[in-house]
Amino acid sequence: MIDLANVAVLVEAVGAGSLAAAARRLRITPMLASRRLAELEEEVGARLMHRTTRSLSLTAEGEAFLPHAQALLEAEVQARAAVRPAASGLSGTLRLTASVPFGRKVVAPLVPAFLQDHPALQVDLLLSDSIVDIVAQGLDLAIRIALLRENTLVARRLADNPRGLYAAPAYLAEHGAPATPADLARHRCLVLTGTSHWTFLAGARTVRQRVSGPFTASSVEALHEACLGGLGIAMLSEWDVREEVAVGHLLPVRMPAAAPEALAIWAVYPTARLVPPKVRLFIAALEQRLRQA
Incomplete structure (x- = not known):
């Protein structure tokens, strides 16, 4: 009989890339994780992983067994859910x-x-x-x-997370609106600290446009506030600006042939x-x- 605790070590090790990382996920010691993997290999009668001090990879037998291992764990989850309704007794x-x-x-x-x-x-x-x-x-x-x-x-x-370019009416009245990603090089762009480019989709092409401006921040909320104050153009999520757009405090900046990369x-x-x-x-x-x- 295959012990599901041993199966879990294999699946987590593949996802995490190491037995030590798998042990942290499963909240067991690395020594126990190694022992469980060895027990699983003994249970199935085949070596499932190549293990060295620096790398971990599946053998051919491991590749064949992995989808069955994942299915075993998923079946266990479904079985437990069937006998204990999810909504009962949460604590x-x-x-x-x-x-x-x-x-x-x-x-x-x-x-x-x-x-x-x-x-x-x-x-x-x-x-x-x-x-x-x-x-x-x-x-x-x-x-x-x-x-x-x-x-x-x-x-x-x-879910999808649609994003767009937004600016305050006062900024657009003074500086105009960019029509292409390249136009952003002449605009004040409000970007996260360490960000040098914005990515757009133009048809089937991906366009990376260098952007810069007078203000960077580690917080999206700070960029949002600066955008509301008319400091420049920001790339923000639709859910984050819905209220301001509805009352006209921010305006969407749309480009005819390009749109921000979807997240x-x-x-x-x-x-x-x-x-x-x-x-x-x-x-x-x-x-x-x-x-x-």
């Missing part, structure tokens, strides 16, 4: 992180109704415009707006194994809110 603390503007405008407004439905639960929301190491911080969930190239975590796409809203977990009901239910509530928006 403990849900620890999650999001960017400052998204957390304040989208995530935090969900919390009162969610806790009213689950009064024994607590929510701890960490707001940061920097990428937080959710494994090291012991977080259950991260909500990220990105292309998400990070392949060492488990991510689920929740998405992602739910990121530290591990695919046994995603807690509190996490699954919160994500469901967030998805519903995003659909309504």
Whole structure:
């Protein structure tokens, strides 16, 4: 019989790239992770991974076994959910992180109704415009707006995140509006600290345009406020500027043949194994809110 705890080590090691990282996700010691992987190989009668001090890779047998291993873990999750309804008896603390503007405008407004439905639960929301190491911080969930190239975590796409260029009416009245990405070289662009380019899609082409301006910040909210003050053009998410656009405090800057590169809203977990009901239910509530928006 195959021990699912041993299977989990294989799946997490593939996703994380090392046994040490898999051990951190599963909250076990590296020695125990190594022993469980060896036990799994003994159970299936084949070597599943090449292991050296610097690298970890699947053998041919491991490649063949991996999808079955993932299916075994998913079946376990579904079986547990079938005998214990997700909504019953939620307790403990849900620890999650999001960017400052998204957390304040989208995530935090969900919390009162969610806790009213689950009064024994607590929510701890960490707001940061920097990428937080959710494994090291012991977080259950991260909500990220990105292309998400990070392949060492488990991510689920929740919704599109349309972005656009925006400026205050006073700025556009004085400086005019750019018609192409190249025109931005002559404009004041409000960018995140360390950012030198904005990426646009022009038909089938990707265009990277160098941008600069008198003000940079590590916070999107700071750029938003500077944009409202007429300092320049900012690239912002639609959900972040909906109210200001509705009352005319900000105007969209649209280019006929180009649009900002699309991002998405992602739910990121530290591990695919046994995603807690509190996490699954919160994500469901967030998805519903995003659909309504």
